[in-house]
Amino acid sequence: AQSVAQPEDQVNVAEGNPLTVKCTYSVSGNPYLFWYVQYPNRGLQFLLKYITGDNLVKGSYGFEAEFNKSQTSFHLKKPSALVSDSALYFCAVRDPHSGNTPLVFGKGTRLSVIA
Amino acid sequence: GAGVSQSPRYKVAKRGQDVALRCDPISGHVSLFWYQQALGQGPEFLTYFQNEAQLDKSGLPSDRFFAERPEGSVSTLKIQRTQQEDSAVYLCASSLQQGKEQYFGPGTRLTVT
Numbered sequence: 001a002q003s004v005a006q007p008e009d010q011v012n013v014a015e016g017n018p019l020t021v022k023c024t025y026s027v028s029g030n031p032y033l034f035w036y037v038q039y040p041n042r043g044l045q046f047l048l049k050y051i052t053g054d055n056l057v058k059g060s061y062g063f064e065a066e067f068n069k070s071q072t073s074f075h076l077k078k079p080s081a082l083v084s085d086s087a088l089y090f091c092a093v094r095d096p097h098s099g100n101t102p103l104v105f106g107k108g109t110r111l112s113v114i115a
Numbered sequence: 116g117a118g119v120s121q122s123p124r125y126k127v128a129k130r131g132q133d134v135a136l137r138c139d140p141i142s143g144h145v146s147l148f149w150y151q152q153a154l155g156q157g158p159e160f161l162t163y164f165q166n167e168a169q170l171d172k173s174g175l176p177s178d179r180f181f182a183e184r185p186e187g188s189v190s191t192l193k194i195q196r197t198q199q200e201d202s203a204v205y206l207c208a209s210s211l212q213q214g215k216e217q218y219f220g221p222g223t224r225l226t227v228t
Contacts, residue, residue: 103150105158
């Protein structure tokens with residue numbers, strides 16, 4: 001069975017500093033990996049995905065993520081955090097071998113960017 | 116263009132009542148998913164439609180949960196005889212076709228008292 005783990009419930013970072021939100025996955029074969037962000041009272045917004053190719057994926061709002069197969073990780077990163085980045089972040093995985101399978105989400109990491 | 120919309124945004128139901136939650140996917144999107152997000156948790160899959168066909172309902176927690184998409188567009192998630200453990204945010208997502216990114220609606224927050 002596929003799963004993702006987000007080991008940190010909360011990440012605090014000062015505005016302007018780099019941020020990292022961690023994600024590790026467990027899936028047979030090569031995974032499809034995603035990051036979504038959730039603002040209060042709003043739905044999940046797609047940030048980026050890894051399907052194949054370059055291990056460094058660039059997404060919306062200056063975010064990027066690095067796929068590391070040996071460490072089974074897909075950490076979300078941003079070089080310089082903004083206060084407006086404060087939100088709930090979800091990592092998700094989808095099995096590419098089973099048609100249109102649903103996303104399997106982690107528990108989420110709350111990012112707080114402090115001015 | 117318009118995104119995925121859901122109604123109502125908030126619903127309070129007394130235990131034992133039936134509720135119906137509506138999802139309007141992005142026009143032309145073939146695939147539609149329902150997820151349940153409990154407080155402090157990530158979304159968990161409930162059911163999936165491709166057009167009007169419900170291809171996977173393995174995530175529905177009990178036979179009190181029922182979903183339909185009769186014309187391959189709007190979908191309704193119905194919960195009969197609601198219980199307190201049904202309290203959660205119910206998210207709907209659609210995608211253009213099989214395997215493409217899922218776009219989420221704002222969710223319906225259901226509180227069962």
